[in-house]
Amino acid sequence: MTGGTAPHPTGDELxxxxxxxxxxxxxxxxxxxxxxxxxxxxxxxxxxxxxxxLLHMHLQRLxxxxxxxxxxxxxADGKAVKYxxxxxxxxxxxxxxxxxxxxxxxxxxxxxxxxxx
Amino acid sequence: MTGGTAPHPTGDELxxxxxxxxxxxxxxxxxxxxxxxxxxxxxxxxxxxxxxxLLHMHLQRLxxxxxxxxxxxxxADGKAVKYxxxxxxxxxxxxxxxxxxxxxxxxxxxxxxxxxx
DNA sequence: TTGAGGTGTCAGCTTTGGCTGACAGGCAGC
DNA sequence: GCTGCCTGTCAGCCAAAGCTGACACCTCAA
Numbered sequence: 001m002t003g004g005t006a007p008h009p010t011g012d013e014l015x016x017x018x019x020x021x022x023x024x025x026x027x028x029x030x031x032x033x034x035x036x037x038x039x040x041x042x043x044x045x046x047x048x049x050x051x052x053x054l055l056h057m058h059l060q061r062l063x064x065x066x067x068x069x070x071x072x073x074x075x076a077d078g079k080a081v082k083y084x085x086x087x088x089x090x091x092x093x094x095x096x097x098x099x100x101x102x103x104x105x106x107x108x109x110x111x112x113x114x115x116x117x
Numbered sequence: 118m119t120g121g122t123a124p125h126p127t128g129d130e131l132x133x134x135x136x137x138x139x140x141x142x143x144x145x146x147x148x149x150x151x152x153x154x155x156x157x158x159x160x161x162x163x164x165x166x167x168x169x170x171l172l173h174m175h176l177q178r179l180x181x182x183x184x185x186x187x188x189x190x191x192x193a194d195g196k197a198v199k200y201x202x203x204x205x206x207x208x209x210x211x212x213x214x215x216x217x218x219x220x221x222x223x224x225x226x227x228x229x230x231x232x233x234x
Numbered sequence: 235t236t237g238a239g240g241t242g243t244c245a246g247c248t249t250t251g252g253c254t255g256a257c258a259g260g261c262a263g264c
Numbered sequence: 265g266c267t268g269c270c271t272g273t274c275a276g277c278c279a280a281a282g283c284t285g286a287c288a289c290c291t292c293a294a
Contacts (some may be wrong), residue, residue, distance in 0.1 A: 015139060021215070022136030024222055027128070032218030034212035042270060054253055056272075072271085079261055080244090081269055086212050093208035095151035098138070102148030105141055141280090159240060171283055173242075189241085196240055196291055241290075250281070262269075 005066050005089035008097070011065070011105035017091065020065035025050065026058050030067060030086055038085035059084060122183050122206035127212070130183070134208065137182035142167065143175050147184060147203055155202035176201060218232035 009017065025048070032047060033039065039047070045055040046090055062068040070084040091097075126134065137143055142165070149164060149218070150156065162172045179185040187201040208214075 011144070014143060015141060017139075018135050018144075019139030021131060021210070022131060022139045023252090024136075024224070027132060027135075027215060028222065030212065031216045034216050041269080041272095051254065052271090053255085053273080054183075056254080059122050075270090077262060081270065082272095089208035089211065091209055093138070094206065095147065095203050098144060098191075099148045099151050100147050106139070107146065156241095157240080163284090168284065169241090170243080170285085173280080192293060194238085198240065199242095235294100237294085238292090239274090239290105239293105240292100242288085243283105244287080246284090247279075248281105248283080250279105252279080254277085257273095258272085260269105262270100264265105264267080 005087060005091065006091055006101065007090055009091070011101040011103065014091070015105070016065040017067065017089075020061050020067055023058070025054075028061055029055070029058055029062065033068060033084065033086045038083045040081045040083050044084065091114040122204060122207055122208065124207050125217065126208070128218040129221065131208070131218040132222070133182040134184065137178050137184055140175070142171075143179055146172070146175060146179065150185060150201065150203045155199050155200045157198045161201065214230075 005013075005017070021030070028048060029044070032044065036047075041055060041059070042052060048055065059068065063070060064076065067087055067089060068084050069087050070082055072080060072082045075081045079115045122130075122134070138147070145165060146161070149161065153164075158172060158176070159169060160168045176185065176187065180187060184204055184206060185201050187199055187203050189197060189199045192198045203223065
């Protein structure tokens with residue numbers, strides 16, 4: 001197991017990571033998890049002072065970027081609880097790294113509304 | 118001479134940097150400038166295949182983040198040309214860095230529509 | 235004067251993102 | 265049973281981002 005995000009991600013991966021971290025709420029989510037360790041969604045929402053649906057959406061983006069990992073577990077009392085924790089990562093952000101990443105950007109088509117029927 | 122962005126920016130600075138870089142066009146802009154060196158706006162727009170108004174907007178965000186620097190110069194023939202180049206930067210992106218940055222996030226009020234008259 | 239090529243900005247559209255309230259289900263314990 | 269706390273997702277609203285076409289200005293060269 002790697003246990004961390006590679007220092008030289010592809011262009012799309014880097015874009016997802018940067019976009020995910022470029023948001024006050026999401027940055028604070030990562031910071032909170034990095035400091036206090038793993039926590040479950042409802043508790044985390046309370047700590048951050050935001051609603052659960054909102055947190056849920058942000059967590060989705062962070063998971064999609066590979067920055068956090070969620071695992072649905074059974075608490076001691078049998079309740080289903082989803083714990084989430086940060087995935088270790090180390091990204092070096094320099095112009096050279098940007099050049100390398102930009103070379104592998106996949107320009108996915110806008111929406112191609114019902115083409116190729 | 119500073120010549121570069123500090124490796125430990127404030128929370129707001131980091132947010133602006135990440136949000137700026139978390140966009141395909143802007144990432145490619147930085148990459149293109151980092152590779153080919155400085156260039157002027159119209160030329161850059163042609164190289165990237167995007168419109169000048171659009172590029173102008175993206176450059177504003179990149180400048181606001183301190184990632185690129187624009188300078189309006191007089192070309193040899195007297196024409197005013199705006200050259201833009203990348204500002205050297207080196208940001209270490211790790212959970213620890215995020216924790217440090219998140220501590221200094223300035224939560225500016227939404228819009229406070231004419232309150233505190 | 236006209237044309238080409240540079241600069242910037244504005245109005246207006248479409249799309250995305252952010253956010254909330256409400257709903258539905260599962261599993262304790264009272 | 266009911267209550268509480270956890271899970272998820274949905275519809276819908278509103279603000280912000282992204283993008284385009286048109287406009288105005290400047291300077292040089294033909």
